[in-house]
Amino acid sequence: MKNSYTIPRHLLDGIEAFLRVAERRSFRAAAEDMGVSPSAISQTVRALEERMGVALLTRTTRSVGVTEAGARLLADAAPAFAGLVAAWDSARTLGDRPAGLLRINMPRAVVPILIEPIIASFCDQYPDVDVEIAAEDGLVDLAASGFDAGIRIGEMLEADMIAVRLSDAFRYIVVGSPGYIQRCGRPLAAADLKQHDCIRMRFQSGIIAPWRFAEAGRGFDVTVKGRIISNDMRTTIAMALRGLGLAYVSEPLVEEEIEQGLLEPVLGHLAVSSPGLFLFYPGRAQVLPKLRAFIDHVKAHMLAGTFPALPHG
Numbered sequence: 001m002k003n004s005y006t007i008p009r010h011l012l013d014g015i016e017a018f019l020r021v022a023e024r025r026s027f028r029a030a031a032e033d034m035g036v037s038p039s040a041i042s043q044t045v046r047a048l049e050e051r052m053g054v055a056l057l058t059r060t061t062r063s064v065g066v067t068e069a070g071a072r073l074l075a076d077a078a079p080a081f082a083g084l085v086a087a088w089d090s091a092r093t094l095g096d097r098p099a100g101l102l103r104i105n106m107p108r109a110v111v112p113i114l115i116e117p118i119i120a121s122f123c124d125q126y127p128d129v130d131v132e133i134a135a136e137d138g139l140v141d142l143a144a145s146g147f148d149a150g151i152r153i154g155e156m157l158e159a160d161m162i163a164v165r166l167s168d169a170f171r172y173i174v175v176g177s178p179g180y181i182q183r184c185g186r187p188l189a190a191a192d193l194k195q196h197d198c199i200r201m202r203f204q205s206g207i208i209a210p211w212r213f214a215e216a217g218r219g220f221d222v223t224v225k226g227r228i229i230s231n232d233m234r235t236t237i238a239m240a241l242r243g244l245g246l247a248y249v250s251e252p253l254v255e256e257e258i259e260q261g262l263l264e265p266v267l268g269h270l271a272v273s274s275p276g277l278f279l280f281y282p283g284r285a286q287v288l289p290k291l292r293a294f295i296d297h298v299k300a301h302m303l304a305g306t307f308p309a310l311p312h313g
Contacts, residue, residue: 138204154275
């Protein structure tokens with residue numbers, strides 16, 4: 001049988017009033033501390049005693065004492081109430097200034113490009129904010145996983161998220177090392193990929209990602225094959241650089257390697273575009289100061305031209 005853990009209604013009503021009277025041994029002094037009248041304090045404590053079915057205080061015209069039941073309640077409830085007050089103050093201060101733990105989820109490949117260049121200045125500016133970066137490529141439920149914000153490509157975002165653009169739109173392209181292309185040939189059409197080793201990406205869900213292309217305004221997916229499967233874009237690029245196969249990647253991540261001649265793009269006429277990278281977070285009525293500070297920090301760097309801009313094709 002399932003136990004019920006519902007707290008009875010009004011269970012805690014009057015506890016603070018009782019504690020204040022028991023500690024001060026005076027209804028009048030407790031009333032002054034709480035900013036109410038002595039009669040209101042007396043009525044509140046009387047209602048508490050009636051609900052508990054036991055006298056907590058002894059009252060005379062000259063003094064206020066504590067009964068055995070009252071002494072037991074005072075001993076147990078006073079530290080618990082102090083803990084509640086401390087917890088209240090601790091949580092409330094997070095709404096006053098940037099403080100606490102800021103948890104951000106983002107793809108692994110984004111960390112060195114976008115976040116590492118600005119995280120030091122953010123930490124210097126906001127010393128009371130601790131930053132946790134969770135690098136993973138699968139899309140996560142921010143609220144369920146306890147994250148304040150995330151970074152993802154635009155096509156992966158849900159409609160109820162608030163998004164801040166971090167990059168221009170970019171293309172997804174197929175690349176291979178010059179050695180691989182010389183050895184295995186250059187694909188000229190999507191169908192040619194069937195004769196190639198393709199380095200595949202497995203999503204966190206377990207699904208292996210198809211390669212997405214577009215031709216004559218129509219998008220289509222190609223299921224590729226290959227001996228190597230990775231769940232990390234940087235690993236995929238490293239395998240392509242070693243000539244182990246073709247890789248399907250976002251163009252900004254390999255622009256430097258292409259310029260240096262370490263990788264060659266193929267099937268460029270079939271490349272599809274992404275809206276770009278976005279910082280996103282739930283559309284709450286009030287964003288905590290720690291997240292607002294991070295958003296403003298990113299925007300300030302973008303406005304000043306010091307935010308690392310993703311190159312695009």
